[in-house]
Amino acid sequence: MTSIASRIPVRSRVGTGILIVAALSLGRVVTDHMPGQDRHERPFTTAAKVGQTVHLRTGDVVVTKVDGGKAIATPIEADASPGLWVAIDFTWTPRADTSVLGYKVVRTTTGDTYDSLLGRNVSFCGNSIPGLPESCRMAVEMPPDRMPGAVVDIAPVFDSPGYDSLATVDLGITDETVKKWQARTDVVKIPMNTVGTGS
Amino acid sequence: MWRWAIDRPLRQVVTGIGLFLLLLTAPFGGWAKAPATATGPERFAVGKPMTLGPLELTVDRASWNTDPSNTFGPSKVGAYLLVIGHLRNSSNAMVPVGVMKDHLRLTGLTNVLASMDVTDPKENPVPPDKADYTLYNAPDTTVLSSVAPGLTYEVAYVFEVKGTTLPDRVTVDTFGYTWRKSSLDQTEMWLDRTPVGTVTVPLHEGVKHSHAPTSTP
C-alpha cells in the first residue's frame, strides 16, 4: 500500500484539512443563524375585537357573540364543566374556494391553548361556500381564572395555520364577565352551524 | 510513525481504531453493566397525586357493578370495574388521552376483557396489563377524550370483566411519558412510556344506576 497521501506534500494536506474544517464551521454558523421553524412558519396575524370583520387571505371572518356558563347543551350532548365553558359564534365567508374554518383555538394570556376540535369541546362549522356566509359555533371548557384577556385564533385550515393569515380576536372577557358566567344557573345552548345569516 | 500507520493493511487500521475507542470508554466503566437509573415504580397511597408526564392522576377509589351507568347498558358478560379518581392536565395544551392510552393498567385480575364491549370469548379474557379502559368524566358520564390544561376532572377508568367474582382490592400501575421529537419522523409527541407508580385501592360493589330519565344539566 504505497499510499496516495505520501505523494501529496504535508503542507497541502494540512491546508486541505483546514479548508474542510473551515467550510464545516461556516456551515454550522450559517445554520445556527437561520431563523427557526417557528419564525419562518409563523402566520400573518390580524388582531380584532368582537364584531370586527377580519379579511383573511381566503375569506372574511367575524366573531359575532361570546357567551359562557357552567354547562352547555348541543343537539348531540350536554356537558357540565369542572371549569367554565366559553361559547363563541362567528360568521365565515370564503372568497374563492370552498373551505372549512377548521382551526379555532382559544389562547390565554399565560399561553395555554384550548382547541375546539379536541376532547369535549364543540366545533360546528361546515364546508363553507364562496360568497355564502356560514354561521359557525364553538365552545371550549377552561379554568375560569385563565379566561380574562383570552383570545381566539381562527384560520380556515385544519392543522397549523403557519405561512397563512390568521385572525386573533380578543374575546373581551373580564373578571366581571367570569363572575357573571359562574353565577349562571341556566344551560348555554349551542345550535348547529347554519348556512346564510338568516333564511 | 504516521508513515508506518498509513502503510498498515485496512483490517489492522480498523481494528486499531476500534481498540482505541474501546480503551476510551474505560474511564466510564468499559464493558461493565450500566447501573439502572430508573428506580422502578413507586408505591403510592390512595389519594396521592402521581405525575404521568403532563397529567396528574389521583386514584381515590374503585367499585364494580353489573349496570353502573345511564350512558352504557348493563354488562352482557359480567360487570364493569371502575377506577375512580381525579385527573388534571398541568401542561399548557390539550392532551388527547388516546396518545397516552396505556397510562393506567390493572394488575392481578384474570377475568378482564380487552375493552368495554369487546366481548368475543375468542379474544377474552386478556392479561390485565393488556386491558384497555374507556375514560369517562364521572359527573355527566361523557367520554373524556382530551384533558384541557388547568382543569381537574373527576374521572372513571371503566373496564369490563367476565363474571362477578372480584377481589376486595385492586392494584393499578401507572405510566408516564416524555414530550420529545420522534427519532423516526421528527414529529414531537409523548414517548418513552415508563412505570411511575403502583397503587392499591379497596374494591367495593358500587351502586346500580337509577335508570332515572336523563335530564339536561
Next chain:
Amino acid sequence: MTAWLRGNRWGLALVIPALLLALAANSLRLQLFWWTYKPHVATSGVQGKPVHFAEDFDDFDGHWHRALDLTVTSVTTVAAPRDPDGKPIDDARTPAEAQWVKVSMHVAASPTAVLFGCRLSLLDASGRETEYTDGNLVDSDYLPISPCIPDAHQGPVSGGPKAQGDAVEAGPRPAAYDVDAYVLTARGFRPTAVRLQWTPPRYVQIALPTT
C-alpha cells in the same frame, strides 16, 4: 494555475453534473408535497359533447384503472333540490344569500369501474370554485355523498374483489345512466365550468356556453 486546472480537469468537469444531480434529487419534494395533491392535469370538454376521461389510481386494495365517458347535458338554476328519487326536498330552507344549481350529467362507464367518491365543483369566470357537498343543509340527509353516480346502484367502492362482489350483490350500476347533482352556491354565482375529479392531479373540466 493553468497546470492546476489541467490537473483537475476531470474533477472540475464532474462538479456541474454533481450540482445538477443534487438539484434533481431535491425536486422529489415538489412531486411529494405539491404536485400530486392539486388538480393539474386537465381533460377538457364542452357541454353537450361526451368526454372520455381515464386515470390510474391506488387504494387500500391495490392499483386500478378508471375510465368513463362524461356528458354534461345541462346546468340550470333551480328553486329547490330534489332527492335521488326525484322528490323535492321540502325542508331545504334555502337561505336568502344562496341558490341551487342543478347539474345534469350522462355517464357511460363499465359497471365495475370505481366512480364512488367523486368530487364535483362549479367554477365561475373569476375562478371561484364552489364544491358540491352533501352536508350544507342541517336536518337534510337527502343528498348523496357522491354526486356523479346513481344513489340506488352506486357500483363498487374499490377495485378489490370484495368491493366488486358487494357491488354485484347490491345490484350493479347500469353501464350508462343519467344523474342530477344539486349544488348550493352563493346567489348570483354564474358557473362557467363544471369540474369532476377523483384522484388528483387529473380532472375533467367541462366548459359551459356563455349566455
